Amino acid sequence: MIKTILARIQQKHRTIAFPKGEPALPDRFRGRPVVDTKKCANDCRECENVCPTDAIHCSAGSLKLDLGRCIFCGQCQQACKKGAIQFTNEYRMAARSREDLIISDAEIKLADALGTRIRRVLGRSLKLRQVSAGGCNACEADTNVLTTIVFDLGRFGIQFVASPRHADGLLITGPVTENMKLALKKTCEAIPDPKVVIAVGSCAIAGGPYINHPEVNNGADRILPVDLYIPGCPPHPLTILDGLLRLLGKFNSK
Amino acid sequence: MSKLQSLQIYNCEVSELSKIPVIPISDFRDWIIKAAQSGCRISALFGKPLDKNRVRLFAVLANDEAGTLFLSSADVEESYPSLTAECPQAHWFEREIAEQWAITPVGHPWLKPIRFHSSCRKGQDAFGRKPEDKIIPGITNFFQLTGEEIHEVAVGPVHAGIIEPGHFRFQCNGEDVFNLEISLGYQHRGIEVALIGGPNKRTIHYMETAAGxxxxxxxxxxCQIFEALCDCNVSARAQSLRAIALELERLANHTGDLGALAGDVGYLPTASFCGRIRGDFLNMTALICGNRFGRGLICPGGTGFDLEEKHLTELKGRLAKAAKDITVAVNLLWSTPSVVARFEETGTLTQKTCADLGLVGVIARACGIDRDCRFNFPSGIYQFAQVPVSTWHTGDVFARAYVRWLEIQKSLAFINNQMETLPQRHAAVPLDTLSPEKIVVSLVEGWRGEICHVALTGSDGRFSHYKIVDPSFHNWMGLSMALRDQQISDFPLCNKSFNLSYCGHDL
Structure with a gap:
């Protein structure tokens, strides 16, 4: 017992100050990209050509990047000699609609909160059922870490539960393989209304690296209505946490 | 082993496709069975279509002691006599061949799909399914016991936690498990088919997400395959950085596994400490390349990122702190009798079962088998900087946990050593095109065990076939065997001690 107590003292208090304090991210972290159309040479299309998931579209005077398709490999930034696409250290990028993820010069419209009526039910206690539908286990792993002492998800009233019957919502990872389609639908049906559906990672949003494979369904919103999209490959745990807290209206002022 | 029947190669050695012997299927069978009996192991066994009617089977056998690989091939049309009854290692591979190429291994004792997709040879099917039949995963003729007191427990695909999907069938008598059958394929997303015709801009991303x-x-x-095929010499600095990344990946996952094992026996201090320390290791990978899982770090020709002096200093500091924390956290396990009592003699695999099934990685080493690609088939910097092989002899959950701890210590020492002696020069070199009509086998000791990639190039210098064998592909059968005569309530603990990949298996 004494050994356990001494170890506990040695390990210290490790829960991060987020959301009160700003988290420290590595300087090489590839967070939300910003697009500057003015810098774009327009007809070179280098960024479009190197993008593995066709997330970029150039046409006369416009350059659009789909954060839902983006797997944050950074190839476009390297290819663009003019610096029209730059990955920033910004981890916040969850959105409520698929269209909001397609960014250009304008600032991204981050997710707003659920309606007041549903928030009255779920706002202080959100129980989620997670389903991996073809994910590579990276999104799953970085969702799972939210339950460790570092992020301590429980302090926000959010918890992952074992049964869909106990859940208020579904958090989906993976491109929804043909082989998981039925199980995903059944799990969602088993969750009592009102419920929220959250798509985490580029696979669950648009198919990720597997986009247009016959074995996958290019994301969850082909199967179910999605309330929150959290981009990334995989999203940083803070990106996921930020998205969840926005949905619950914890950042009203921002 | 006769030289006429097979071609001997080394890890990452390129050879002409035409040099691989094509032998009659009966000789091919005898060759594999005899080699397996004399201590070789099947690293890969796969089919590649030759024309409309024929499929060529390729086998890659590994001789761990000699550090050599043997290649051979045989042509088949619709069926061939199965190997599995005489060589259990072939079990899963033969099912895969049957599913992918509609080739029936006649006499296979357990012939059923492993991924539940339609055959890649249109209109043909080894299981007698018609093209219009919808394939439903998890629906197959499961092995069943009958009897008044026998009951069946079916779990999954959706499990009670944040984990990947798989279906498990237990045949139980009360609490005792007589047999566990594992049915996967839910994560199948068509990686191998998509790799044909590459490399292209998606190829590296398929690799990075084969098992995230x-x-x-x-x-x-x-990358070893790519570099071998274009005869490119990667700088020593890049090789060293790759090894640092590979060992950080091992550290993160082994730490996570030890924490999860502690959690599964209800010992929360180590469970919560390790959950956090695992993140510290992931963040070290993010320090190098910006991503916690190492996306973008390894690229053909070298590494996508170099370690600057400030990063190196930071990494050294963080590694020293994490080493101290993990030592305290893990040593609690061994000094807590309630933990050790639950780990010991749970889910025991004998060395013979392990060898017969051709298991790899931590699982094999926990049965006392010296099997580690870093030692047996070293590539990259491991040719110059050895990592001692860590083994334990008991084959139970304790051994699998303890081997992880031994490896954590070895990896920490290895990374420290590499950082001290990090070679100079640039981290990436330019690349040429791939050499046509070649075959190359690449083995890497991932944290779960041997990762085997086999690439064949066509006359255009593109991949005409690409085979990925994740260590989980070998080891799922091991989990099934470990559960025999165990209590069903010990399944979570046994499962966690294997911690196999679903997506790496399903591809």
């Missing part, structure tokens, strides 16, 4: 927790391992195996 083994991003470095699979990406490194692929």
């Amino acid at each position: 927790d083994t991003t470095i391992g699979h990406a490194a195996a692929y």
Whole structure:
């Protein structure tokens, strides 16, 4: 017992100050990209050509990047000699609609909160059922870490539960393989209304690296209505946490 | 082993496709069975279509002691006599061949789909399914026991936690498990088919996400293939950086596994400490390349990122702190009798079962088998900087946990050593095109075990075939055997002690 107590003292208090304090991210972290159309040479299309998931579209005077398709490999930034696409250290990028993820010069419209009526039910206690539908286990792993002492998800009233019957919502990872389609639908049906559906990672949003494979369904919103999209490959745990807290209206002022 | 029947190669050695012997299927069978009996192991066994009617089977056998690989091939049309009854290692591979290429291994004792997709040879099917039949995963003729007191427990695909999907069938008598059958395929997303015709701009991303927790391992195996095929020499600095990344991946996952094992026996201090320390290791990978799983770090020709002096200093400091924390956290396990009592003699595999099934990685080493690609088939910097092989002899959950702890210590020492002696020069070199009509086998010891990639190039210098064998592909059968005569309530603990990949298996 004494050994356990001494170890506990040695390990210290490790829960991060987020959301009160700003988290420290590595300087090489590839967070939300910003697009500057003015810098774009327009007809070179280098960024479009190197993008593995066709997330970029150039046409006369416009350059659009789909954060839902983006797997944050950074190839476009390297290819663009003019610096029209730059990955920033910004981890916040969850959105409520698929269209909001397609960014250009304008600032991204981050997710707003659920309606007041549903928030009255779920706002202080959100129980989620997670389903991996073809994910590579990276999104799953970085969702799972939210339950460790570092992020301590429980302090926000959010918890992952074992049964869909106990859940208020579904958090989906993976491109929804043909082989998981039925199980995903059944799990969602088993969750009592009102419920929220959250798509985490580029696979669950648009198919990720597997986009247009016959074995996958290019994301969850082909199967179910999605309330929150959290981009990334995989999203940083803070990106996921930020998205969840926005949905619950914890950042009203921002 | 006769030289006429097979071609001897080394890890990452390129050879002409035409040099691989094509032998009659009966000789091919005898060759594999005899080699397996004399201590070789099947690293890969796969089919590649030759024309409309024929499929060529390729086998890659590994001789761990000699550090050599043997290649051979045989042509088949619709069926051939199965190997599995005489060589249990072939079990899963033969089912895969049957599913992918509609080739029936006649006499296979357990012939059923492993991934539940339609055959890649249109209109043909080894299981007698018609093209219009919808294939439903998890629906097959499961092995069943009958009797008044026998009951069946079916779990999954959706499990009670944040984990990947798989279906498990237990045949139980009360609490005792007589047999566990594992049915996967829910994560199948068509990676191998999509790799044909590559490399292209998506190839590296398929590798990085074949099993997301083994991003470095699979990406490194692929890059070795790429570099061998274009005869490119990667700088010593890049090789060293790759090895640092591979060991950080091992550290993160082994730490996570030890924490999860502690959690599964209800010992929360180590469970919560390790959950956090695992993140510290992931963040070290993010320090190098910006991504916690190492996305973008390994690329053909070297590494996508170099370690600057400030990063190196930071990494050294963080590693020293994490080493101290993990030592305290893990040593609690061994000094807590209630933990050790639950680990010991749970889910025991004998060395013979392990050898017969051709299991790899931590699982094999926990049965006392010296099997580690870093030692047996060293590539990259491991040719110059050895990592001692860690083994334990008891084959139970304790052994699998303890081997992880031994490896954590070895990896920490290895990374420290590499950082001290990090070679100079640039981290990436330019690349040429791939050499046509070649075959190359690349082995990397990922944190779960041997990752085997085999690439064949066509006359255009593109991949005409690409085979990925994740260590989980070998080891799922081991979990099934470990559960025999165990209590069903010990399944979570046994499962966690294997911690196999679903997506790496399903591809």
